[in-house]
Amino acid sequence: MSSTDNSPNPDDLGELPSGRRLQSVFDDGLDYPRLGNVTFRRGTLTDNQQRLWNEHWPRLGRVLADEMIDTDEWFGRSAPTILEIGSGTGTSTAAMAVQEPDVNVIAVELYKPGLAKLLGAAVRGGIDNIRMIRGDGIEVLNRMIAPGSLAGVRIFFPDPWPKARHHKRRIIQSGPLHLIASRLKPGGVLHVATDHADYAEWISELVDVEPQLEYRGWPWPDCPQLVDRQVITKFEGKGLDRDHDITEFLWQRPL
Numbered sequence: 001m002s003s004t005d006n007s008p009n010p011d012d013l014g015e016l017p018s019g020r021r022l023q024s025v026f027d028d029g030l031d032y033p034r035l036g037n038v039t040f041r042r043g044t045l046t047d048n049q050q051r052l053w054n055e056h057w058p059r060l061g062r063v064l065a066d067e068m069i070d071t072d073e074w075f076g077r078s079a080p081t082i083l084e085i086g087s088g089t090g091t092s093t094a095a096m097a098v099q100e101p102d103v104n105v106i107a108v109e110l111y112k113p114g115l116a117k118l119l120g121a122a123v124r125g126g127i128d129n130i131r132m133i134r135g136d137g138i139e140v141l142n143r144m145i146a147p148g149s150l151a152g153v154r155i156f157f158p159d160p161w162p163k164a165r166h167h168k169r170r171i172i173q174s175g176p177l178h179l180i181a182s183r184l185k186p187g188g189v190l191h192v193a194t195d196h197a198d199y200a201e202w203i204s205e206l207v208d209v210e211p212q213l214e215y216r217g218w219p220w221p222d223c224p225q226l227v228d229r230q231v232i233t234k235f236e237g238k239g240l241d242r243d244h245d246i247t248e249f250l251w252q253r254p255l
């Protein structure tokens with residue numbers, strides 16, 4: 001590694017779940033997020049969070065790895081699985097999981113304190129249908145999730161990367177939509193919500209870009225998956241405070 005290369009050492013994978021050098025190379029001609037020199041979010045845990053983490057993460061959590069997940073084994077049952085990318089502090093993740101006990105929920109997040117909060121909520125609330133992966137959602141989908149295996153994918157309030165020169169970092173692009181479609185089962189649902197008007201417009205232009213995803217718009221009363229986030233999350237709340245509209249998008253992989 002050269003002295004100017006800030007990529008994580010693969011030996012550090014336990015602490016740095018993803019980095020530039022570890023990004024997958026996609027050669028399908030589609031657009032994927034270019035993360036550039038994004039610093040992956042570290043952060044410290046409180047003593048109590050650290051204690052819960054040490055005790056429960058080995059069972060409830062994983063770090064990005066080149067290893068397909070066996071959800072039946074991980075959850076101890078066979079059930080439809082929904083993967084959420086960018087769960088933040090997990091407020092809506094936990095609230096939704098309670099409402100859908102027959103669904104396995106996998107929360108993917110880069111931000112360790114956010115995962116620690118969700119872990120605490122799951123443990124304290126006895127919410128047994130949540131598992132967590134620390135890493136980049138695109139890498140997790142590509143390297144850990146079997147094709148055609150998910151009942152749903154959720155992306156709520158993804159980072160809008162508002163500066164024009166950062167637009168290529170946005171997670172909603174043709175490549176991720178293609179990757180998500182490939183991981184959904186026939187009938188599986190993708191749900192995206194944003195409170196950022198410019199990002200909503202960007203997504204609106206992409207709704208038909210992926211042939212394996214049928215755009216269902218919003219609302220879609222017969223949607224086979226829970227779409228009510230149950231709570232106003234920190235980010236959603238901020239948007240509402242500023243009088244921002246929330247725009248929701250639903251797609252389905254055709255049956």
Ligand SMILES: C[S@@+](CC[C@H](N)C(=O)[O-])C[C@H]1O[C@@H](n2cnc3c(N)ncnc32)[C@H](O)[C@@H]1O
Nearest residue numbers: 086087088109110111136137156157159233235
């Ligand atoms: C604006 S916050 C929204 C959090 C949460 N969904 C909510 O509604 O409160 C976006 C979150 O996505 C995470 N994130 C951004 N890019 C990601 C990626 N490629 N993979 C996993 N998480 C990501 C960030 O760390 C951040 O916590």
